[in-house]
Amino acid sequence: MNITYDHSGFFDEMYQADGTPRPHYAKLVETLSSLSDTDFKTRKEAVELAFLQQGITFTVYGNEESTEKIFPFDLIPRIIPASEWAHLEKGLIQRMTALNLFLHDVYHEQKIVKDGIVPIEVLQSGKHFRKEMVGFEPPKGIYIHICGTDLIRDHKGDYLVLEDNGRCPSGVSYMIENRRAMKKAFPLLFPVSGARSITDYPDKLHKALEYVAPFDGDATIAVLTPGIYNSAYFEHCFLARQMGAEIVQGQDLVVNDDDCLYMKTTVGLKRVDVLYRRIDDDFIDPEVFRKDSVLGVPGLMRAYRAGNLSLANAIGTGIADDKVTYCFVPDMIKYYLDQDPILPNVETFLPYRDKDMKYVQENMENLVVKAANEAGGYGMLIGPHATKAEIADFREKVKKHPRDFIAQPPISLSRHPTYCDGGLDGRHVDLRPYILQSDKVRVIPGGLTRVALRKGSLVVNSSQGGGSKDTWVLNADQ
Amino acid sequence: MLCRVADSLFWMSRYIERAENTVRLVDVTHQTLLETEHSGDGAGYSHWEPTLLTLGDKAAYDTLYSERSSFNVTEFLTFNRDNPSSVYSCIASARENARTIRDQISTEMWETLNKLYLFVKRADAQKVCSESDFEFFARIKEFSHLFRGILESTFPQDIGYEYVVCGREIERAVKTCQILDTKRHMPSMVKKVDDALDAVQFAAILRSCTGFEAFHHEYGSDLDATPVRQFLLLSRKFPRSALFCIKRLQSSMHAISGCPITHFSNTSERLTGRLLSTLNYALAEDVQGKNGDKMIDTIKAELGAIAIAFSRQYMAAEIYDPELEQSQSQS
Numbered sequence: 001m002n003i004t005y006d007h008s009g010f011f012d013e014m015y016q017a018d019g020t021p022r023p024h025y026a027k028l029v030e031t032l033s034s035l036s037d038t039d040f041k042t043r044k045e046a047v048e049l050a051f052l053q054q055g056i057t058f059t060v061y062g063n064e065e066s067t068e069k070i071f072p073f074d075l076i077p078r079i080i081p082a083s084e085w086a087h088l089e090k091g092l093i094q095r096m097t098a099l100n101l102f103l104h105d106v107y108h109e110q111k112i113v114k115d116g117i118v119p120i121e122v123l124q125s126g127k128h129f130r131k132e133m134v135g136f137e138p139p140k141g142i143y144i145h146i147c148g149t150d151l152i153r154d155h156k157g158d159y160l161v162l163e164d165n166g167r168c169p170s171g172v173s174y175m176i177e178n179r180r181a182m183k184k185a186f187p188l189l190f191p192v193s194g195a196r197s198i199t200d201y202p203d204k205l206h207k208a209l210e211y212v213a214p215f216d217g218d219a220t221i222a223v224l225t226p227g228i229y230n231s232a233y234f235e236h237c238f239l240a241r242q243m244g245a246e247i248v249q250g251q252d253l254v255v256n257d258d259d260c261l262y263m264k265t266t267v268g269l270k271r272v273d274v275l276y277r278r279i280d281d282d283f284i285d286p287e288v289f290r291k292d293s294v295l296g297v298p299g300l301m302r303a304y305r306a307g308n309l310s311l312a313n314a315i316g317t318g319i320a321d322d323k324v325t326y327c328f329v330p331d332m333i334k335y336y337l338d339q340d341p342i343l344p345n346v347e348t349f350l351p352y353r354d355k356d357m358k359y360v361q362e363n364m365e366n367l368v369v370k371a372a373n374e375a376g377g378y379g380m381l382i383g384p385h386a387t388k389a390e391i392a393d394f395r396e397k398v399k400k401h402p403r404d405f406i407a408q409p410p411i412s413l414s415r416h417p418t419y420c421d422g423g424l425d426g427r428h429v430d431l432r433p434y435i436l437q438s439d440k441v442r443v444i445p446g447g448l449t450r451v452a453l454r455k456g457s458l459v460v461n462s463s464q465g466g467g468s469k470d471t472w473v474l475n476a477d478q
Numbered sequence: 479m480l481c482r483v484a485d486s487l488f489w490m491s492r493y494i495e496r497a498e499n500t501v502r503l504v505d506v507t508h509q510t511l512l513e514t515e516h517s518g519d520g521a522g523y524s525h526w527e528p529t530l531l532t533l534g535d536k537a538a539y540d541t542l543y544s545e546r547s548s549f550n551v552t553e554f555l556t557f558n559r560d561n562p563s564s565v566y567s568c569i570a571s572a573r574e575n576a577r578t579i580r581d582q583i584s585t586e587m588w589e590t591l592n593k594l595y596l597f598v599k600r601a602d603a604q605k606v607c608s609e610s611d612f613e614f615f616a617r618i619k620e621f622s623h624l625f626r627g628i629l630e631s632t633f634p635q636d637i638g639y640e641y642v643v644c645g646r647e648i649e650r651a652v653k654t655c656q657i658l659d660t661k662r663h664m665p666s667m668v669k670k671v672d673d674a675l676d677a678v679q680f681a682a683i684l685r686s687c688t689g690f691e692a693f694h695h696e697y698g699s700d701l702d703a704t705p706v707r708q709f710l711l712l713s714r715k716f717p718r719s720a721l722f723c724i725k726r727l728q729s730s731m732h733a734i735s736g737c738p739i740t741h742f743s744n745t746s747e748r749l750t751g752r753l754l755s756t757l758n759y760a761l762a763e764d765v766q767g768k769n770g771d772k773m774i775d776t777i778k779a780e781l782g783a784i785a786i787a788f789s790r791q792y793m794a795a796e797i798y799d800p801e802l803e804q805s806q807s808q809s
Binding site: 237 | 479480481482484574577578580581585588589592593596637734792793
């Protein structure tokens, strides 16, 4: 098949500026060139049918017709050479360590505030700061057990951190299923690819959850899901099944007078020791948080605070992945670890500071404006692509609620060859590696590469027409 | 096992059985229509009315359709999404139950059910309803048999399996009674001008229960009311007879509780045992004429009560304490 396309104008993952493939893509280029168009198409169709029949789908909100969709999967893998990954891994471990230290600090002495590094308003106005967690010591002192950090590359190919997802990061099941699909589609590619294995993720997750069990010995672990209508339900089931854990919904659980959490089984109640919860803080316990929540379990916080139950992630981690807090992560790294940040942030303006507000208001058409506490690409403005009316609307919103927004210059995300409309073309990608914290921090050698399938689009979220790719982290540099 | 998981296994299984039975009813009625001389769609409808009556769906049909036609009834029973017991709705519900317990069932079970759902969802309803598409109905029946085979060979045969059996056998027994009951609503001739009509009707009933050949094995060619009823209600060998289903139901229920079959440890076991002995000790005269009508009604009502008691016992959100239950049943 033809593997050339216009790769100019952006940092291209596969081709160097002079038109030769980067060394770590050489083998792939060779394999792809030897394939016929028909052969490639047949493999692609087989993979898509398999995804649909296996029901590897996600739910799109606000779309009544066909709410279950397959996550579009692109057959051209994204490849990261070993030395590049070593750099990322170091940077991610550093960041994860700092975020956990920050959370412990803000829920205890708040030294970072007293020392004037992070302004108190950031905490006071943070929607996800949980006063219920003040003074509480979570098991082993860990707050974020599972993190999915979004990385992007700028026009020079430098990696930048776009956001930290420290609440309930999703997508890891696609990382595993994508690898499985690739192996099925191109079995001969794998023995020679040099790609590191990621399939033991569920096992690593299981160990990380066991690590925080309230006591030694066999702990009962369960995955708490909002249910089948949640966009990530497939993933919740997938992880539970792979870990051999129970998958539970709020209705299956009860907290008794002894402040322990139980599952309702056909032969009576059974104790649950560790809950990998995929429900946000707001909905998890109507006794403490939102009263109208039917997804959670009344009394869950009682069990948690009594030390009879461990939660992953801890309650209150949202204050660390707040997009305003994000701006202070490089300062945190310096403050807690006395190191220079290995992975830089994207330059960010905070409208709640007067000078930033002025700049944002004046330059909105050149900025990307994001809601500080939304996920999934909802509630965001891409200035250069927005209409006058949309910009005016956001000007108002930002003026009214300065703390709820941040603004960043648009980054020309790197592009990656992607199969669209019968041939290859460059599409913008990001990268979400997954990081686990237990006795130490472990970065899974791979991740989810998301790709904006629409030409020119910078939005990679699955809810906004994004797809994904298998991500190979190589043992070597080529 | 979580109560919710037990509930989903039970209903997944029940919905698949329900879909399969409805498909068979629709398919057989279509075939019978082809054997019968009738002019126009109005006459066609008269063959469907007994089915609607016995399924208890006639009122629902009349609110959804203004015109009574063979096409519309087929659409109603097969594809209509507003009819909760249409084949489509049953398969969608079975799949939804399976989806909530995807981590519990085998990948093969899930994928088969998902494929069945995609098959029905993408079928050309217009074509199926106007052309008596046997191929379409045959595929659904095959899927159901495939699912059963996959269940037997991939699903661990422990407690969860017993819930699947309970759901299937309750539904199957109810459906056999309902199909048998269609005869009560079928047009009968005042004078016996056409002996063949009864025979055609009984043959259709037996075919709807896949019992046509098995019946002839057991009873020869005597297509008459009493032997057909004896066969479908009381046969000890035929896997769709009411007695056979209830016997299986009983053994699965007791496998769940661990209580010996000679005793009972809860209401659903007591009701099942009682119903089973009514059938076990029935005579030919108990299924004749009005007695038989009464027996069919009793079986249907008792199965309803059993399903409620069973679900209260194991699937209700109420907290169930086996020790407390034991002391109650002993006192």
